[in-house]
Amino acid sequence: MFDYTFQWNQALARLPRMLDGAVVTLEVAVLSMLIGIVFAMILTLMRLSDSRPLKAIAATWIEIARNTPALLQIYMAHFGVASFGIHFSPFTSLLIGITFNNAGYLAENFRGALKAIPDTQARAGRSLGMSSLQSFRYIIVPQMLRISFLPMTNQMVWAVLMTSLGVTVGMNTDLYGVTQDLNALTFRTFELFAIAAVIFYIITKIITLGARLIASRLFRY
Amino acid sequence: MIEIQNVHKSFGQLEVLKGIDLTVSKGEVVTVIGGSGSGKSTLLTCINGLEPINSGKILVDGVEVHAKSTNVNALRQKIGIVFQQWNAFPHLTVIENVILAPRKVLGMGKAEAEAIAEKQLRHVGLGDKLTTYPSRLSGGQQQRMAIARALAMSPDYMLFDEVTSALDPQLVGEVLETLKMLAEEGMTMICVTHEMGFARDVSNRVAYFHKGIMAEIGAPAQLFGDPQHPETRSFLASVR
Ligand SMILES: Nc1ncnc2c1ncn2[C@@H]1O[C@H](COP(=O)(O)OP(=O)(O)O)[C@@H](O)[C@H]1O
Numbered sequence: 001m002f003d004y005t006f007q008w009n010q011a012l013a014r015l016p017r018m019l020d021g022a023v024v025t026l027e028v029a030v031l032s033m034l035i036g037i038v039f040a041m042i043l044t045l046m047r048l049s050d051s052r053p054l055k056a057i058a059a060t061w062i063e064i065a066r067n068t069p070a071l072l073q074i075y076m077a078h079f080g081v082a083s084f085g086i087h088f089s090p091f092t093s094l095l096i097g098i099t100f101n102n103a104g105y106l107a108e109n110f111r112g113a114l115k116a117i118p119d120t121q122a123r124a125g126r127s128l129g130m131s132s133l134q135s136f137r138y139i140i141v142p143q144m145l146r147i148s149f150l151p152m153t154n155q156m157v158w159a160v161l162m163t164s165l166g167v168t169v170g171m172n173t174d175l176y177g178v179t180q181d182l183n184a185l186t187f188r189t190f191e192l193f194a195i196a197a198v199i200f201y202i203i204t205k206i207i208t209l210g211a212r213l214i215a216s217r218l219f220r221y
Numbered sequence: 222m223i224e225i226q227n228v229h230k231s232f233g234q235l236e237v238l239k240g241i242d243l244t245v246s247k248g249e250v251v252t253v254i255g256g257s258g259s260g261k262s263t264l265l266t267c268i269n270g271l272e273p274i275n276s277g278k279i280l281v282d283g284v285e286v287h288a289k290s291t292n293v294n295a296l297r298q299k300i301g302i303v304f305q306q307w308n309a310f311p312h313l314t315v316i317e318n319v320i321l322a323p324r325k326v327l328g329m330g331k332a333e334a335e336a337i338a339e340k341q342l343r344h345v346g347l348g349d350k351l352t353t354y355p356s357r358l359s360g361g362q363q364q365r366m367a368i369a370r371a372l373a374m375s376p377d378y379m380l381f382d383e384v385t386s387a388l389d390p391q392l393v394g395e396v397l398e399t400l401k402m403l404a405e406e407g408m409t410m411i412c413v414t415h416e417m418g419f420a421r422d423v424s425n426r427v428a429y430f431h432k433g434i435m436a437e438i439g440a441p442a443q444l445f446g447d448p449q450h451p452e453t454r455s456f457l458a459s460v461r
C-alpha cells in the first residue's frame with residue numbers, strides 16, 4: 001500500500017529554481033504591502049472625509065476585501081476584468097488582487113488605531129499652527145503605525161501565503177507556481193511541496209522576527 | 222491686543238457663550254474663574270479659532286479670527302494654548318515635541334529649532350530631560366513641556382485652560398511657578414483656573430463666568446474683596 005520511495009535528491013536538485021520563485025513571491029508580497037499601505041491610508045482618509053460618495057467607495061472596498069475569498073479577488077483582477085477587455089499579466093493580476101485585500105484589511109486596522117488616539121492630539125497640533133494635514137502626518141500617522149504594527153506584520157505574512165493563489169490565474173514564476181510546474185515534470189509531489197512548505201515557513205518566520213526587531217528599534221517610547 | 226466683542230456661541234441648541242465682551246491689552250494677565258460648564262474653555266478655543274462662533278467678533282491685533290479671509294494657521298502661531306490635558310506627543314522625545322511646530326510650521330532649520338527648544342525647556346526647568354520620552358515624565362513635567370512647546374513658537378499671547386486641574390496636588394506648585402514667571406516676564410495671558418491664590422497674586426484682572434455670561438470682572442482685590450454679583454459671592458464662598 002505504501003510503496004512511494006522518497007527521492008529527495010531529485011527534488012533538491014530543483015532547489016535553485018524554487019529559490020528564484022521565492023524571490024518573486026517576496027517581490028509580490030512586499031510590493032502588495034507597500035502599495036496596500038498607501039491605499040489603506042487613502043481609504044482611511046476617505047472614510048474620515050465629509051463626502052458621502054468617498055465614504056461609500058471606501059466602505060465598499062473594505063467590505064468586499066474582508067468578506068470575500070482572496071482567491072475570488074485575484075480571479076476577478078484577472079479573468080473578471082478581462083470580460084471588459086482589460087488584460088493584465090498573471091503577475092499584475094496577482095499583485096492587484098493581494099494589494100486590494102491588504103488595503104481593505106489594513107484600512108480596518110488603521111481605523112481601530114485612529115480610534116485609540118485621542119482627538120486632543122490633533123487639536124494640540126492645530127493649536128501650534130499646524131494644518132490638519134500636518135497634524136495627521138506628523139502626529140497621528142506615526143502613532144497609528146505603531147498601534148497597527150502587529151496587524152501589519154500579520155498581513156505581510158498573509159500576503160506571502162496568498163501568492164500561492166496566483167496559480168489560478170496562470171502565475172508560474174512564484175514559489176508555488178514553480179513548484180507546481182516542477183511537479184508536473186518530475187512527479188516528486190511530496191518532496192517538492194515539502195520543500196516549498198519549508199521555504200514558505202522560513203520566509204514568514206524571518207518576517208515575524210524581523211518585524212519584532214524593527215519594532216524594538218523604532219518604538220522606544 | 223485681544224478684543225472680544227459680543228460673542229455668542231452655541232453647540233446645537235445649547236448656548237454656551239451669551240454675549241461676551243472682553244479686551245485684553247498687551248502685557249496684561251486676565252484670569253477667568255467660574256463653575257464647570259460656564260463656557261470658560263469654549264471661550265479660549267474660540268479665541269484661537271479652534272471653534273467657530275455664531276455672532277460677534279474676536280480680533281487679535283486687529284485681525285478678525287473668524288473672518289473667512291483669515292489664515293488661522295498663521296494666527297495660531299501668535300496664540301499659544303495649553304490645555305488641562307497636556308497632550309504630549311508620545312512618539313516624540315521632549316525636544317522633538319518642542320521642535321516639531323517650529324520646523325514644520327515656521328520652516329526653521331534643525332539646529333536653530335533645537336537651540337530655541339533647549340532654551341525654552343531650560344526655562345521651564347526641563348533642561349535635563351531633552352531626550353526623554355514623555356511617558357517617563359510626571360504630569361507636572363509633561364505640562365511644563367507643553368508650555369515650552371507653545372513658547373517655542375514665540376507667541377504674543379498665551380491661553381491656559383486649567384493647566385493644573387489634572388495634576389496631583391504636589392505637582393501643582395511647579396506649574397503655577399512657571400506661569401508666574403511668564404507673567405512677570407510680561408507675557409499677555411488669559412488663564413482659566415481654579416487656583417484662587419494664583420488668580421489673586423498674578424492677575425491684573427479676574428473675570429467671573431456664570432452660565433455663559435461674564436458676570437463680573439475687576440482687579441483681584443475688588444473681585445475677591447468686594448464681589449458685586451451675588452453669584453460671584455456664592456461661587457467664592459463655595460471654593461474657599
Ligand atoms: N464640543 C462640544 N459639543 C457640545 N457641547 C459642548 C462642547 N464643548 C463644550 N460643550 C458644552 O458647553 C458648555 C460649556 O463648556 P466649557 O466651555 O467646557 O465649560 P467650562 O470650561 O467653563 O467648564 C458645557 O455645557 C459643555 O457640555
Ligand SMILES: [Mg+2]
Nearest residue numbers: 261262263383
Ligand atoms: Mg473647561
